[in-house]
Every structure is written in structure tokens, then in C-alpha cells.
Amino acid sequence: MAKKPTPEELSKINYSLPYTGWMYNPVEFKDGMFCNASKPESLNTVDFPNARKWSVKDEDWNLPENWKEIVLEAMKERLEKYRSFRLFMDICVRCGACADKCHFFLGTGDPKNMPVLRAELIRSVYRRYFTKSGQMLGNLAGGRELTLDVLKEWWYYFYQCSECRRCSVFCPYGIDQAEITMIGREILNLLGLNIEWIAGPVANCFMKGNHLGLEPHTIKSNFEFMIDDIEEITGVKVDPSFNRKGAEVLFVAPSGDMFGDPGTYTCMGYMMLFHEIGLDYTWSTYASEGGNFGFFTSNEMAKRLNSKIYAEAQRLGVKWIIGGECGHMWRVMHQYMDTWNGPADFLEVPVSPITGTKFENAGSTKMIHIAEFTADLIKHGKLNLDPSRNDHLKVTFHDSCNTSRGMGILDEPRYVIKNVCNNFHEMPEDTIREKTFCCGSGSGLNASENMELRLRGGFPRANAVKHVQQHHGVNMLANICAIDRAALPPLMNYWVPGVDVAGMHELVANALVMKGEKERTQDMRLEDLPEKEGAEDV
Amino acid sequence: MGALFSLAAVLLLSLVAYVGVELIGMRSFFGIVIPYVAVLTIIVGVVYRVITWGKSPVPFAISTSCGQQKSLPWINQSKLDNPSTTSGVIGRMALEILLFRSLFRNNTSELREGRLAYSSGKWLWLAALAFHWTFLIVLIRHMRFFANPSPAFVSALESLDGFLQIGAPRLFLTGAILLVAVSYLLYRRLAVRTVRYISLAADYFPLFLIIAIATTGILMRYFIKVDIVSVKELTMGLIGFSPVIPEGIGVIFYIHVFLVSTLFVYFPFSKLVHAGGVFLSPTRNLANDSRMKRHINPWNYPVKLHPYEEYEDDFREKMENAGIPVEIPSAKAPAAAESESGNETNDAEIPVGEE
Numbered sequence: 101m102a103k104k105p106t107p108e109e110l111s112k113i114n115y116s117l118p119y120t121g122w123m124y125n126p127v128e129f130k131d132g133m134f135c136n137a138s139k140p141e142s143l144n145t146v147d148f149p150n151a152r153k154w155s156v157k158d159e160d161w162n163l164p165e166n167w168k169e170i171v172l173e174a175m176k177e178r179l180e181k182y183r184s185f186r187l188f189m190d191i192c193v194r195c196g197a198c199a200d201k202c203h204f205f206l207g208t209g210d211p212k213n214m215p216v217l218r219a220e221l222i223r224s225v226y227r228r229y230f231t232k233s234g235q236m237l238g239n240l241a242g243g244r245e246l247t248l249d250v251l252k253e254w255w256y257y258f259y260q261c262s263e264c265r266r267c268s269v270f271c272p273y274g275i276d277q278a279e280i281t282m283i284g285r286e287i288l289n290l291l292g293l294n295i296e297w298i299a300g301p302v303a304n305c306f307m308k309g310n311h312l313g314l315e316p317h318t319i320k321s322n323f324e325f326m327i328d329d330i331e332e333i334t335g336v337k338v339d340p341s342f343n344r345k346g347a348e349v350l351f352v353a354p355s356g357d358m359f360g361d362p363g364t365y366t367c368m369g370y371m372m373l374f375h376e377i378g379l380d381y382t383w384s385t386y387a388s389e390g391g392n393f394g395f396f397t398s399n400e401m402a403k404r405l406n407s408k409i410y411a412e413a414q415r416l417g418v419k420w421i422i423g424g425e426c427g428h429m430w431r432v433m434h435q436y437m438d439t440w441n442g443p444a445d446f447l448e449v450p451v452s453p454i455t456g457t458k459f460e461n462a463g464s465t466k467m468i469h470i471a472e473f474t475a476d477l478i479k480h481g482k483l484n485l486d487p488s489r490n491d492h493l494k495v496t497f498h499d500s501c502n503t504s505r506g507m508g509i510l511d512e513p514r515y516v517i518k519n520v521c522n523n524f525h526e527m528p529e530d531t532i533r534e535k536t537f538c539c540g541s542g543s544g545l546n547a548s549e550n551m552e553l554r555l556r557g558g559f560p561r562a563n564a565v566k567h568v569q570q571h572h573g574v575n576m577l578a579n580i581c582a583i584d585r586a587a588l589p590p591l592m593n594y595w596v597p598g599v600d601v602a603g604m605h606e607l608v609a610n611a612l613v614m615k616g617e618k619e620r621t622q623d624m625r626l627e628d629l630p631e632k633e634g635a636e637d638v
Numbered sequence: 639m640g641a642l643f644s645l646a647a648v649l650l651l652s653l654v655a656y657v658g659v660e661l662i663g664m665r666s667f668f669g670i671v672i673p674y675v676a677v678l679t680i681i682v683g684v685v686y687r688v689i690t691w692g693k694s695p696v697p698f699a700i701s702t703s704c705g706q707q708k709s710l711p712w713i714n715q716s717k718l719d720n721p722s723t724t725s726g727v728i729g730r731m732a733l734e735i736l737l738f739r740s741l742f743r744n745n746t747s748e749l750r751e752g753r754l755a756y757s758s759g760k761w762l763w764l765a766a767l768a769f770h771w772t773f774l775i776v777l778i779r780h781m782r783f784f785a786n787p788s789p790a791f792v793s794a795l796e797s798l799d800g801f802l803q804i805g806a807p808r809l810f811l812t813g814a815i816l817l818v819a820v821s822y823l824l825y826r827r828l829a830v831r832t833v834r835y836i837s838l839a840a841d842y843f844p845l846f847l848i849i850a851i852a853t854t855g856i857l858m859r860y861f862i863k864v865d866i867v868s869v870k871e872l873t874m875g876l877i878g879f880s881p882v883i884p885e886g887i888g889v890i891f892y893i894h895v896f897l898v899s900t901l902f903v904y905f906p907f908s909k910l911v912h913a914g915g916v917f918l919s920p921t922r923n924l925a926n927d928s929r930m931k932r933h934i935n936p937w938n939y940p941v942k943l944h945p946y947e948e949y950e951d952d953f954r955e956k957m958e959n960a961g962i963p964v965e966i967p968s969a970k971a972p973a974a975a976e977s978e979s980g981n982e983t984n985d986a987e988i989p990v991g992e993e
């Protein structure tokens with residue numbers, strides 16, 4: 101990224117289309133638009149096939165001799181295992197409703213980033229090898245041979261899809277490109293074609309319990325820093341526990357919150373909240389990852405990583421689980437975990453010990469989202485909140501793709517934010533809730549070598565933020581996702597300077613009046629609260 | 639290219655029927671054999687397709703939530719766009735199938751001076767809805783050819799359809815709307831750059847085919863009239879499995895029937911199966927209740943894990959030094975503590991999920 105284009109240059113998106121049909125334009129690997137190839141040691145750690153050193157721009161990808169057979173066999177298997185896949189291969193009418201719904205298409209203008217065409221990349225192969233018309237008529241029936249160029253095209257574009265599901269909201273048949281991308285990536289992984297930004301975290305998570313590869317003692321010492329900061333800000337010393345047997349609740353958060361800003365402020369918010377209400381809870385260093393980069397690799401790998409959560413809940417003997425603020429984590433917890441690793445009949449239906457609310461909506465998984473938990477606390481008046489401590493912030497809320505379209509947790513976070521902030525402004529209707537735009541870095545694409553892709557993919561989101569910045573002076577982009585907290589700051593810096601990024605529980609922590617706290621002069625970022633300077637005369 | 643090819647194919651098909659009937663005189667073939675084959679093909683074909691889809695299981699509850707979930711009692715759930723119950727799903731599917739709910743969300747985006755602007759984009763929805771509904775009504779209206787006397791609801795539908803009372807025979811609105819709507823869909827496919835770019839021959843062919851079917855039908859009703867009594871004699875013969883070919887039915891009828899038969903035969907082998915497929919779409923027809931009820935994956939299988947015991951073996955001393963509780967203190971587990979390089983050593987095959 102030496103020659104990083106200016107926002108003015110990058111926002112001149114070329115939507116013109118080539119004259120030749122898409123099947124006849126071989127893939128071109130553009131710098132800044134793809135992630136580095138997976139390393140052999142990462143694949144070896146989890147016993148993935150064809151682990152070898154390779155590079156994306158190499159002519160020869162060092163594939164197994166029979167790669168074509170492997171791919172076609174894998175397609176056949178998945179057509180038989182997933183109704184979604186078979187149906188989505190068959191029923192698209194190419195109406196084009198999805199075309200301009202994809203943030204990557206809107207930001208790049210590359211026609212193969214239209215969801216329909218991204219699907220056609222694999223659908224054309226499906227037609228050629230798995231339908232009678234394609235077998236007989238070939239090209240005329242929209243079929244095409246599976247060649248190395250086609251495979252490379254799959255790789256390039258399936259790692260240019262963040263599995264955000266926005267297209268599936270608009271599709272009249274609910275065709276979900278995320279599903280197709282997931283299966284496409286799973287097939288590519290059978291040939292060792294992953295990206296290191298995913299493969300590395302997967303290996304880390306498998307061996308060490310979290311994507312970042314934080315070992316147990318490192319987690320503990322990171323927390324000690326955060327505990328000190330909390331004490332400095334509030335005068336209250338929180339005392340979280342780790343791997344403690346017999347706690348009522350296991351709390352699982354994305355590991356990003358334990359490590360880097362601004363995620364750590366959110367993490368401090370979790371701890372302050374739980375301390376304040378006296379929740380009997382524990383963290384786990386073994387199940388120290390709520391996110392699941394295995395989900396961006398294969399169904400099986402996702403299940404392998406996810407298994408730790410129930411296993412740890414059982415080992416520690418907790419009653420139920422709370423999950424932190426993370427996007428794809430919640431798609432996994434909400435739609436997959438119970439199916440893979442349940443039934444969790446050793447747990448109890450979550451009941452808030454503070455309000456008595458029984459969370460029937462998690463009656464089977466026994467795991468609730470912290471936004472549900474906190475919203476319930478606020479509704480019952482169990483928290484002493486001073487929203488004026490967020491008055492220096494004008495806040496908008498970014499719905500994460502997975503929590504909005506793979507779950508539907510839309511109003512709980514809004515309820516919480518509106519109770520802890522006095523200044524809240526929604527972005528335009530076409531860019532929020534189920535129509536929210538991806539940060540541009542989801543599904544494991546938040547590397548640095550593909551920064552241009554990320555900036556382009558995040559362009560529609562940034563655009564909407566810019567709108568509320570100009571109209572309402574918004575300076576804080578709240579969210580409930582760890583990838584957002586990592587990906588949005590550079591996106592804002594580039595497109596909408598002056599807008600910061602915060603997790604929801606950072607805002608809660610700012611407003612939370614704790615028992616025995618000192619007068620706050622700083623927010624969670626250790627920055628001075630403007631109105632508190634010499635404001636004692638109130 | 640695809641468009642021209644498809645247009646040529648439809649013209650050729652019309653020509654085949656014309657030559658076959660008018661020049662060679664194969665009236666029985668085009669009036670009896672082809673319609674039987676076509677009807678059989680569409681029935682067997684669609685059943686086969688649905689069974690094929692049905693044979694693939696739905697391993698995960700992948701509903702696309704398009705509204706607020708059901709969670710706390712005081713938060714308003716979006717019961718139709720994010721249903722959590724069977725009745726909610728029925729409602730969602732009804733909206734989807736009868737009113738094209740998702741297509742109704744469509745918007746268009748435009749880049750103006752570095753800003754993306756979104757505006758309403760309902761034309762596709764309107765044309766698609768008009769096309770599908772009028773096609774259905776036209777199809778139902780044709781039932782008068784297959785029952786004697788014509789069923790009452792068909793007659794009622796006809797009088798409703800012809801309420802404008804223009805011309806003789808009265809103009810059926812649906813036929814006209816059908817032709818206009820399908821022509822718009824073709825126009826859109828050619829005029830919108832992105833849609834043209836993604837279009838295959840298989841997208842143009844059914845459009846041209848349906849335009850030709852509607853055109854021949856309209857021509858036959860209003861302009862190049864055919865002997866309707868003879869036509870009904872033929873159609874009643876078909877439905878009663880005692881087919882006859884009455885004299886004096888104009889060739890345009892045979893062209894119309896041949897094109898309809900082509901559509902029937904083409905239907906199960908093409909994207910037209912979306913009509914059946916939409917009912918099975920797992921992002922739409924599943925309740926978003928996957929935390930309330932366990933969704934079963936019939937092929938869920940045990941996977942290789944890295945269990946806690948191995949993790950503790952890898953990090954026991956570090957955990958103890960950091961004051962994190964362990965299962966087996968290192969004093970009591972000298973052997974385990976020695977195997978420092980726990981990586982990739984002994985990942986046990988432990989089945990989970992399926993007890």
C-alpha cells in the first residue's frame with residue numbers, strides 16, 4: 101500500500117462494464133485487493149490438506165494432481181448435504197435485484213462483485229457438470245469448464261465477499277451469497293487455498309483458545325492493565341475471575357476485546373457492569389474466543405473451534421452463558437452452535453439473577469447476548485446511569501451484518517445506547533438494521549495487505565456515517581462487533597475523519613454510576629470529560 | 639448474443655409449428671402428441687426437481703432475519719420479517735410468494751460526486767408482480783377449454799377481466815397487462831447495463847417465448863380468429879383422453895399450443911423452477927428460533943477437538959504462575975508438565991453433539 105489513493109480518487113468508482121462477457125475475462129489479481137496466501141504451519145496445525153508454501157501471484161499454485169476431481173467431488177457432496185446450495189444453484193433468475201446491494205460492488209465497480217455474478221462463478225461450473233442441459237449444451241446453457249483460471253477466480257472473489265447476507269435480504273428467493281461463499285471457501289480449503297489472515301487465527305484458536313494466540317497468563321496480565329485503568333477512572337477495583345468452577349455464568353467475548361483499543365474499553369465495560377451488579381461469573385482462558393474464524397474456513401473447522409464453549413461451560417459447572425459484543429460470533433451462537441455441539445442439557449435456561457427475567461428466547465442454547473442482558477437490566481431500573489457523561493459524544497449505531505441479518509438483534513442495542521447517551525442519531529434508513537452495510541472487513545478479510553479492498557468495501561458504510569456527521573455532528577460510531585472495532589477506525593480515518601469507534605459497553609461504562617466510585621473526570625479512554633472541569637458549582 | 643439467439647430460437651419454433659401443420663399437415667402431432675408430452679414432462683420434471691431438492695437436508699437454521707428478533711417481551715418483534723413461529727413463517731412465505739415481499743425492498747443506488755444515494759426502485763417489483771399474477775389469471779381463464787360447461791369461477795374471472803367492455807370479443811385486461819409487463823422485463827434486461835451483463839441465453843429465451851405465446855394468444859382472440867368451437871372440441875378431447883383433431887382450426891392455434899408446450903417442457907430444466915423452489919428456500923421458510931429449539935443436522939458428525947486437558951498440559955505451569963486454577967497441579971503431574979511442546983501431539987478423537 102505504498103501508493104495509497106486519496107479518498108477523492110478512490111470514490112471515483114468506475115462502474116463501466118467490459119464489452120466481453122464475464123466468462124471470457126480471466127481474473128486479474130490487483131494489489132491491495134486480496135489477502136496473503138495461507139502458510140503451511142497454520143494449515144498443518146489443524147490437519148488441513150495440501151499445506152505448502154505458495155503465493156497468490158504465482159502461476160503455479162502447487163495444487164494436487166487431481167484437484168479438479170477433488171473440487172467436483174466436493175461440489176457433489178455438498179449438493180447432497182445442503183439444500184441451500186442445490187437450490188441456490190438452480191433457482192436464480194438473474195433479475196439483478198442483488199447487483200447493487202453488495203458493498204464490494206458499490207465500492208469497486210467490479211461486476212464480479214455483484215452477488216449474482218459471484219454466484220455464477222460457481223453456478224456456471226455446476227451447470228456444466230451437474231445439469232443435463234449444461235452437459236449437452238455447454239456454454240449455450242451457461243455452463244463452463246472448470247479450469248485453473250476459474251479456480252483462481254473463485255479464490256479471488258470468494259475472498260472478496262464478507263458473507264454479510266445483504267443480498268439475501270433483497271433476493272426474491274432468499275438466495276444467500278454468504279452460503280455460496282462459505283461452501284466455495286470450504287471447497288477451496290480442500291486444496292489448501294486459504295488466506296493466512298484466516299488460517300493463522302484458526303490455528304491459534306484451536307491450540308490456544310483464541311484467534312490472537314493469547315496464552316492464559318497473557319490474558320490475565322492484559323486484564324490486569326484494564327483493571328488498573330478502571331480503578332484509575334472510577335476508583336473501583338473490579339476483580340474478574342478466570343476458569344473458576346462453580347460460577348453461575350460463563351462469559352465469552354471476542355478475544356479482540358481483550359487486546360487492542362478500542363475493544364479493551366468495551367471489555368472494561370463488561371467487567372464494570374458485572375462487578376456493579378454483583379454477577380457471579382467467570383471468564384475462561386480455554387474458551388477465550390467468542391468469534392470463530394473456522395466459520396470462514398469450513399463447517400467442520402467452525403464446529404471444532406465452537407465446541408470449546410459448551411465443553412468449558414460443562415467443565416466449570418456454570419448454569420448458563422453470556423456472550424459479548426461480536427458479529428459473526430453471534431451468527432454462530434444463534435444459528436449453529438446448538439446444532440453442532442448441543443444439546444446443552446447440562447445448562448439451565450438463563451435467568452437474570454438481578455431482574456428474574458427468564459430468557460425463553462435462549463431456552464435451548466442457554467446463551468444470551470449481552471445486549472439482551474443489559475437492556476433487561478436497564479428496563480428494570482437496575483442500573484444507575486448518568487448519560488450526561490457521554491454528552492461529549494454524538495452517537496450513531498452501526499448494525500453488524502451477522503447480528504442484524506443472522507439473528508435480528510436490532511432494538512436491544514438501540515435501547516441500551518439511548519439510555520446511556522443523550523445524543524443519538526440514526527444513519528439513513530437504507531443503510532441500517534437489516535439493510536445495514538458491512539464494515540468491508542468481515543469474514544476474516546480484515547488484514548492489512550488488502551487495505552484497498554477494505555476501504556472500498558467500507559465505502560457505503562462510511563458514506564452513511566459521513567451523512568450523519570454532516571447533518572448531526574456525529575463523532576462516535578457505536579457497534580456490537582469486535583471486527584467492527586478493529587476495522588472501522590481505519591475506515592473512518594480514511595473516509596470520515598473525526599469519527600471514533602466504540603463498542604456499546606464502552607458507552608455503558610461511561611454512563612454507569614458504580615457504588616463507591618469517585619467523581620469521574622475521565623471517560624473510558626482516559627480522556628478528560630469536558631464538562632467536568634470546574635463544574636462543581638452545579 | 640444470448641438475446642438474438644433466443645429470439646431466433648423462438649421464431650424457429652414458431653416456424654416449425656407453421657411448417658409442420660400448414661405444409662406437412664402434422665395436425666395430430668402438434669395438436670395431440672406434443673401437448674401430451676409437454677404436460678407429462680412438466681409434471682414429472684417438476685416432481686423430480688422438488689424431490690431432488692427435498693433429498694438434500696437443511697443442516698442449519700439459516701433464516702435471514704429481516705427485522706427485529708423475538709427476545710425480551712417488551713421489545714416489538716417483527717413477526718413477519720423475522721418470524722419465530724410456524725404461523726409467522728406461513729405469513730412470511732405468503733407475503734413472499736403472493737406479493738414478492740423481498741423484491742418490494744428493492745432500491746437503486748447512484749454515485750453522485752463521491753456520495754452514494756439510494757432511491758426507491760419498485761419498477762421491477764411492479765412488473766414482476768403484474769407479470770406473474772396476470773399469467774396465473776390467464777392460465778386459469780384457459781380452464782374454460784378444459785371443462786364443459788366452463789366452471790362458474792372461471793366465468794366470473796372472465797367477466798371481471800373484461801369489465802372494461804371494450805370491443806368484441808371483450809378485451810381481457812390481463813392479457814394486455816401480461817404482454818406489457820413481460821415486455822418491460824425484457825426491456826429492463828436489455829437496457830440496464832448490469833442486468834444485461836449478467837444475462838444468459840437462458841434468461842432471454844423464456845421472455846421471448848412468453849411474449850410469443852401472449853402475442854399468438856391475443857392475435858387469435860382478437861384478430862386472426864380461429865373456430866373456437868373446434869378448439870374446445872380438441873381440448874376437451876385431450877382432457878378426456880379421447881383426442882380428436884377437428885377440421886378448420888387455423889395454424890396460429892397450433893403455433894400457440896406448440897410454444898406453450900415448449901414452455902412446459904423447458905420449465906423443469908431451467909430457472910423457471912424458481913416457482914417451486916421459492917417454497918423450499920431455507921433463508922425464508924425457517925423460523926428464526928434456533929436458540930429456542932435445537933435444529934438437527936442429520937449428518938452432524940464427530941470432529942477432532944483440542945480438549946481442555948490437552949490445553950492444560952500445554953500451559954499448566956504458566957496458568958499456575960498466573961494464579962489460574964488447573965485440574966491437575968504440576969506437582970502431581972510431572973509427566974504431563976514435561977511434554978512442553980503440546981502442539982499437534984495428541985488431539986483425541988472425541989465425539990460431541992451426538993450422544
